[in-house]
């Protein structure tokens with residue numbers, strides 16, 4: 001197996017076997033005879049943890065004794081998925097564990113399936129944070145990830161009669177063996193209440209916040225193991241609990257039961273992850289979550305700093321970098337001001353200098369409805385002191401900075417103000433982030449350009465040097481080595497065993513792109529992965545698919561801008577042609593979807609329903625002789641992606657140009673030898689620049705085309721009326737051919753015509769069809785296809801998250817890394 005071990009950990013199979021059995025008996029409290037699979041898995045984790053915690057201690061000792069500068073990655077989401085295979089691979093004991101378990105009569109793959117995904121994120125943004133943790137640990141940069149210990153991660157999706165049903169995801173119902181509670185680092189966070197203005201005898205004024213409640217933050221640490229044990233860093237997640245002092249008054253008044261109710265209210269804060277990945281709901285609880293974890297994290301950072309610096313903040317900005325993953329943790333900016341000014345007694349100017357040195361902000365979206373704004377009245381209720389601080393920051397910014405540049409220009413001030421005026425005054429979190437951050441970055445070249453030019457044009461005139469780009473990346477440890485062992489073995493032979501650390505070295509495969517033997521080897525690996533996925537599809541969807549067919553995959557959150565319905569229109573187009581000409585032969589194709597819709601996003605849910613009912617009809621239509629299959633795989637998540645991606649032939653990346661900030665699955669697919677069918681959007685542009693446009697299928701309008709069409713006035717009816725094929729499939733949605741619930745499908749047609757087709761699906765339809773046809777033709781030419789697949793896989797060096805992290809380190813964080821030796 002390519003996930004090969006080195007002997008450095010000195011664990012041979014017999015030792016490993018003894019340890020698993022020892023933990024089974026002494027840690028889990030069962031025996032070989034009666035242990036369940038879950039118990040065996042827990043024993044396996046306990047064995048791994050012996051190595052992990054030792055390495056963690058070594059890492060922390062090195063960092064503490066060297067008083068290192070560190071980055072603190074604040075993110076409301078970390079989509080970690082499963083940890084077992086990755087941790088065993090990183091510790092170089094995967095094969096040892098596999099053999100040990102085999103001798104005990106147990107299949108390691110089955111055990112690993114026992115683990116519930118840690119789904120503490122919605123999608124791209126959360127998974128990016130998880131890949132970054134992997135790279136930070138692997139590159140041994142001093143770092144901590146801070147987030148929320150949600151009791152329930154992203155909902156589990158069930159499909160009933162074609163429709164999405166949301167179920168709670170209680171990922172740690174029976175305990176998670178990777179996490180450790182750290183009671184010694186508990187924090188207390190105030191909230192609510194009012195601000196009192198005190199005037200001292202000398203006339204100076206002081207603001208005193210009298211909060212209504214205190215919330216306890218309990219930290220849970222999840223170790224993150226760097227590849228080959230380079231270092232072990234931590235992900236620290238905060239759980240909310242009531243404080244002991246919380247409800248004394250109610251309690252003393254004899255309200256024992258009422259006091260329990262108040263406790264429940266506080267526990268609600270970390271109960272559930274909001275399943276939104278774009279529109280901001282403006283919910284009070286969401287802001288409470290953001291403030292709660294940001295404040296706990298800052299207090300934790302200050303506590304650790306003061307252990308060695310004793311409240312002398314002169315070195316703070318030298319030792320601390322804080323990265324804000326989108327605007328979700330931006331409340332940390334006024335919170336740090338408050339902690340420094342109100343609680344540590346530092347002057348405003350000194351505190352502002354510190355704040356503007358430590359924070360940087362990453363933007364992940366241009367969608368206007370996704371930019372976070374909070375009503376001022378919510379702030380007044382929850383965070384009255386923070387609101388005052390925000391007003392002060394804003395006042396100084398408008399009257400010093402904006403006034404100096406655009407004297408007397410009230411329009412500029414209105415636009416740049418942190419406060420949006422209007423019937424409901426709002427706090428604009430993105431403006432606050434830009435004003436306080438040292439660096440602001442987008443996540444792909446084109447996205448960063450649009451952040452500068454379209455989102456923050458005035459800010460980038462004001463501070464051109466603050467804006468930069470860091471193109472996203474993904475960890476090749478999880479997304480190649482662990483999930484595609486066949487391909488990993490090929491790279492071990494061609495590129496040497498260090499390719500997971502130096503992904504550029506995979507380019508060693510490129511000279512063999514036309515070598516028939518290597519082509520066969522590469523496509524055999526792909527075929528085996530397709531056979532395995534076909535079995536999974538049979539199990540989950542009850543649909544039989546042929547692994548020789550072209551596997552065309554679109555897996556991502558369901559969103560109009562991602563245009564799953566463009567893909568669906570093409571499927572209808574193919575189906576219609578097949579029905580019209582029963583003798584027609586096409587390249588057999590399986591269209592595979594996976595997607596969760598935000599629970600309140602009706603149109604997205606209707607698209608899921610449409611995929612399911614149309615798929616059902618097609619899959620059971622004998623007339624098309626199995627040339628076309630459509631499957632919707634339920635409950636798309638990290639562990640399912642790990643099975644789907646290595647088996648894909650086509651990667652659908654078909655967002656309207658200008659809307660997908662980067663995309664990251666596009667990188668994972670390419671690494672695993674899928675060809676991209678995509679628009680010139682996000683990181684697709686950089687991916688095809690590396691892999692060759694001729695080895696992918698680019699179609700549709702560019703960002704410029706989209707802007708021009710919008711400017712001249714887009715009318716979807718023009719396309720509908722002038723393209724017979726398009727009109728036929730759009731009309732098909734408003735019929736009773738597929739389902740009784742005609743309304744659900746008709747709503748898609750409605751949005752594309754009367755709704756104005758906001759993401760220009762109809763404008764790109766013809767071009768999409770042509771590109772798909774090119775893909776089908778190339779698929780029929782096995783050698784040409786193998787060439788393109790190899791060129792894609794071997795050209796993804798740039799998209800390792802190690803490269804992204806090095807970019808952050810050199811351009812933003814300015815960290816040094818340290819070799820971790822066994823010192824204590």
Ligand code: 26M
Nearest residue numbers: 124125274276277278364443660661662663664
């Ligand atoms: C906001 C408010 C309330 C509740 C939830 C949210 C929210 C949560 C997640 C909003 C957006 C969220 O994620 C956005 C996201 O995942 N963006 C994606 O980020 C990836 C990593 O940079 C990019 O590759 C994708 O293009 C981008 O869509």
